Amino acid sequence: MTPTILVADDHPLFRQALALAVTQVLPDARIVEAGSLDRAVRAVRDAGDLALILLDLNMPGAVGYNGVALLHAEAPAVPILVVSGADRAAAFAQVARFGAVGFVGKDAPLEAIEAAIAAALSGGRMTPDTDPPDxxxxxxxxxxxxxxxxxxxxxxxxxxxxxxxxxxxxxxxxxxxxxxxxxxxxxxxxxxxxxxxxxxxxxxxx
Known part of the structure; x- marks a missing residue:
């Protein structure tokens, strides 16, 4: 079955960059894009066979970490990799609390984003350099x-x-x-x- 990857970010150019990173890891992947949290939720409901969610923290409808929490609630078995411009040290521990398996900065090299995608797809979970979720x-x-x-x-x-x-x-x-x-x-x-x-x-x- 062709894996489906959801790319949720409100910037079209960055969605294209993430889609490129996905195809480098999974050339046959079916990529679904969403520019708002509402569209991302609908995409999760409609896809049914998602393999991975790439999620920006800041997009229409998303405030704080509610995007991670909502998508994790909709599809708890689907790994969520946060790709964000937020400070990693401050944000990673928070997104991990709500079910994200990893965090990579938007300023990271394409190779690093690809590696994070590959790790998330293989079941890997990055560990925050902080206390475990409370x-x-x-x-x-x-x-x-x-x-x-x-x-x-x-x-x-x-x-x-x-x-x-x-x-x-x-x-x-x-x-x-x-x-x-x-x-x-x-x-x-x-x-x-x-x-x-x-x-x-x-x-x-x-």
């Missing part, structure tokens, strides 16, 4: 896609009725998911859940 980060990473979207809605200050409208589900269903979120995060209320998630970089814009 418990609350692991709990956030364990949320389902809908639970994570409900949590992000809470972070944005949305009421249950508004979150239900945003997600196209019943308000009662939002309450069920919120209860599950509180239980998984081991917190007592929405405010504590928001504080915990915000401390991990899951900020959202208003």
């Amino acid at each position: 418990d609350i980060a692991a709990r956030v990473a364990a949320l389902t896609p809908t639970q994570l979207r409900v949590l992000l809605g809470v972070l944005a200050g949305r009421l249950n009725k508004q979150i239900a409208h945003d997600l196209g589900i019943a308000e009662a269903t939002v309450k069920v998911h919120m209860t599950a979120v509180l239980r998984k995060l081991d917190v007592g209320n929405r405010t504590q859940a928001a504080v915990a998630a915000r401390a991990l970089g899951l900020e959202v814009t208003g």
